[in-house]
Amino acid sequence: MVRxxxxxxxxxxxxxxxxDIDSFSMGAESSTADVESALQTMRxxxxxxxxxxxxx
Numbered sequence: 765m766v767r768x769x770x771x772x773x774x775x776x777x778x779x780x781x782x783x784d785i786d787s788f789s790m791g792a793e794s795s796t797a798d799v800e801s802a803l804q805t806m807r808x809x810x811x812x813x814x815x816x817x818x819x820x
Contacts, residue, residue: 766802777802781809 765780774797782791796802 766806771797773797779805781805783809783813 767778767780769776769778776795776797777799778793778795779802780791780793794805796805
């Protein structure tokens with residue numbers, strides 16, 4: 765899940781990363797005001813997830 769909260773000095777981007785959407789656990793969460801950092805976090809998660817998924 766990606767949540768973006770507008771603030772007076774920019775935006776706060778919060779990522780909740782969970783490879784199983786049916787799981788009730790929250791998974792990892794990170795927050796940043798830097799768009800490139802948020803994109804890098806998502807990129808790393810997707811690459812890791814795809815590397816562990818059979819048939820990808």
